[in-house]
Amino acid sequence: MTNQENLPGNGADGNGALDLSGKHIVLGLSGGIACYKAAELCRALIKAGATVQVVMTEAAEQFITPVTMQALSGRPVYTSQWDSRPSGGMSNNMAHINLSREADAILIAPMSADFMAKLLHGRADDLLSLMCLARPIDKVPLLVAPAMNREMYAHPATQRNFVQLDADGATVLGVGSGFQACGETGDGRMLEPDQLLEDVIAFFAPKVLVGQRVLVTAGPTYEAIDPVRGITNLSSGKMGFAIARAAREAGADVTLVAGPVGLPTPRGITRIDVKSAQNMLEAVTERAQAATVFIATAAVADWRPAAPSTQKIKKDGSGQTPQLVFTENKDILATVAQSAAAQSGQLFCVGFAAESHDLVANAEAKRLRKKVPLLVGNIGPDTFGQDHNALLLIDERGSTELPRASKLSLARRLMREVADRMASRAPAKLKAGAP
Structure with missing residues (x-):
């Protein structure tokens, strides 16, 4: 049986080496039906060698449970800025500080239109937005995977927000196009887990050919x-x-x-x-x-054949083979x-x-x-x-x-x-x- 976990494109280079070995990813979930994809993404990141700490907003809990994400990540899930459990090896009731300091990157998938607006205005009324604001920008990159209805995605306010997110140093991983949960079809779907995994792997790769x-x-x-x-x-x-x-x-x-x-x-x-x-x-x-x-x-x-026939060459029973002239x-x-x-x-x-x-x-x-x-x-x-x-x-x-x-x-x-x-x-x- 083929070991799917070690195939190229599944987070391994095909030799059993893991593309994200040693990386610690904080996976943030904001509210949206695409939270179901976050479950598969979490597992894919772990198969690629990363450790994953899941942080969820209250809205995200309406679509997928912390129990599911804890089972997949193997770590307790954080949902509240008032969570008093130890985090990052500390017991100081500062999960927004501790969790961000130990991360190699914060990946928000899905990122709703509402959560994006929070990031743009520096709002911090829940653990996930607070953590993004409190992270050391020069040490902990922020990657975001948008997920929203096609009209929300195309709205001028949303497009302005994307431009500002990029200017603020975030990496926007783009969106997919197709059938949406609302029944409409268009841009705005969250990328598939395998696509996001490929983008995360590429993000961490040494950039030896920049500008080429x-x-x-x-x-x-x-x-x-x-x-x-x-x-x-x-x-x-x-x-x-x-x-x-x-x-x-x-x-x-x-x-x-x-x-x-x-x-x-x-x-x-x-x-x-x-x-x-x-x-x-x-x-x-x-x-x-x-x-x-x-x-x-x-x-x-x-x-190549010098003069391809315009019609199928058929045998006629004579035993004669067609004579092809090559150039x-x-x-x-x-x-x-x-x-x-x-x-x-x-x-x-x-x-x-x-x-x-x-x-x-x-x-x-x-x-x-x-x-x-x-x-x-x-x-x-x-x-x-x-x-x-x-x-x-x-x-x-x-x-x-x-x-x-x-x-x-x-x-x-x-x-x-x-x-x-x-x-x-x-x-x-x-x-x-x-x-």
């Missing part, structure tokens, strides 16, 4: 033979999608150009779906000019690597080589042929469709092995490697441009 614009390709391409048949490969796109997520966690603005795969889009990135190698080339060429990092993980077809697809990585931005160092290019044998020799030859500063090699048959991989990084300094691990774990390591290489190249560029 990362363009990633992922998955296979599909080259049509006729309207119902085509040529493709076994690439699942999992490595490229993991890299897109890791780049976003590292603080980059990420665009993902994906071939035909059925993977969900990682949080916070822009996704462009394409089909053929030509489609992918056009999408990449259009967006590479605005990028500072290009990571080509897609397994792009080398050839070579333009190399996407080489095209981008030879651009003026890449040649000047303004665009850092990373290529991937999926080989079947002689990985070191073939990957190094590919790096030199395509003129990229970093080439990442792997054995294709060992990784296609799998959740784990092993990588070999090759650059002008030699090769570095990244042992077999989850693709998300490797993607995070690769982002650090890319950031280090970009930082080491910067002084040389400045020196070269100096008078």
